[in-house]
Amino acid sequence: MIQLFFSSNEGITRAKVMEELGISWNTLTNDIYSFNYEMNKFDWFLETNEQNLLTLSFPYNHSLATYEAVLLQNTILYQISLATLDNKKITSVDLMDKYHISYSTLYREIKKWVPQLNEMGLSINMKEHIFIEGSETAVRRFLYFFFTKVSASPAFDLHLYYNNEISNFIKVLEENMQMSMHTLSKIRFTLSSEIHLRRYLSKKRVTITPKQYTFFQETEQIFSIEEAFKQLPFELPIAEKIHFFAQFFAMDCHFSDDTMKKRIMLAKKHSPIHYELTQSIIDGLPEISEQKLALCNNILNFLDNYIFLPCLLPTYECENSPWTKTTSNWDNAAIEKWIYKQLAHFKQIHPDLTYLELDKDNITANIMAQIHAAYLNASYAPL
Structure with a gap:
C-alpha cells in the first residue's frame, strides 16, 4: 500500500487503493488506522487532502527502508526471531497476550511468513513452543538478514x-x-x-x-x-x-596487493572454474597496468561470493549469481547487468578512467564472451 503512495505525488483515491490491493473498505480503513497509530511518532501520516485523495506525508530524513524496518519490528515474526536468537521459549499464549489477538488471528499472521521462510529452507514450529526451525546455517543466515533490515528502525535496540x-x-x-x-x-x-x-x-x-x-x-x-x-x-x-x-x-x-595475490592463489587451487571466471573479467578490460590489482580488489565481491564462501560453506547460496549451477541457467541479461554494476562501481573508485563509461558496451561484450568461453570449456563442475 505504501509503495502506491510513493509512486504518486498527487494522492490516490480509496477506490484505487482497494482495487490495486484487492481489499475491502473496512480493511483499508483498519490499515490506515494501524499505520497512523504506529508511525505518528516518526511524523508519518496517511491523510485525505482537499480533493478527497489519500496522501502520504513524511519527513524527508526518513526513507521507505525506515518505514519497512518499523513495521517489521512490530510484527509477530520479530518476536519469534528474538526468541529464536537465544533459543528462548515463547508460546502462542505469550504472543496472543502481547498483541491482544485470538489464536486464529495469530495463526493467520504467522502463516503469511511461511512461503518466504520456506524459500530459505525454514519453517515456523507452532507446537508446544514457537520458533523458527531448519538447518542451523539457514537459521543464522535468516536472523542476520532479518535483523539487518529491522536495524533501520530508530527504535531498534538489539x-x-x-x-x-x-x-x-x-x-x-x-x-x-x-x-x-x-x-x-x-x-x-x-x-x-x-x-x-x-x-x-x-x-x-x-x-x-x-x-x-x-x-x-x-x-x-x-x-x-x-x-x-x-x-x-x-x-x-x-x-x-x-x-x-x-x-x-x-x-x-x-x-593489500600481497593479500590479494595470496587469496587468488587459494581460489585457483580450491575452485579453478571460479578462478578462471574472475581472471576472464580482469582480462576483458583494456590494459590498466598498475591499476589491474585495484580492479581485482573491486571484484572481491565476486571472489568472495563464488569462491571463498562456497568453499567454507557449501550450502551458501550465492546471491544474484547467473552461472553458479549449470550452463542451462546461463542468463545473458543478468550477467550483463552484473558486469555493468562492477564497471560502475570501479569507475566511482577511479573516476579518471573515463573510457569505462565511453566504451562500456564493448568492454562488457568482451568480458561476457570470455566468461562464457571459460565456463563452457571447463572440464570441472562449479561448486
Missing part, C-alpha cells in the same frame, strides 16, 4: 553483549590480513558475529565437511587468523570458527 570482543577480533584480523573493513561492514559483521555467538551459547551447533576443514586450515596458516579468535570471550570449536570466519568474506573490505 543489545550486543560481545561488541568489544568482536571489535578486537576485527582489529586483529585487519592487521594480520593487511586489509581494512569499511565502517558499514564492521557494523554488519558485528551483528552477524553476535548472532553466531549467541546461537552457539544456546547449544545450537553447525556442521562442516572435510573440504571445509582443509580450506579453513590453509587460510588460517596463510593469514595467521588464530590470534583474532583469541579476542573472543570463549573458545569456539573448529566448526563454529569456520562459520564465524566465513561471514567475513561477505563484507566489503579493501585488501
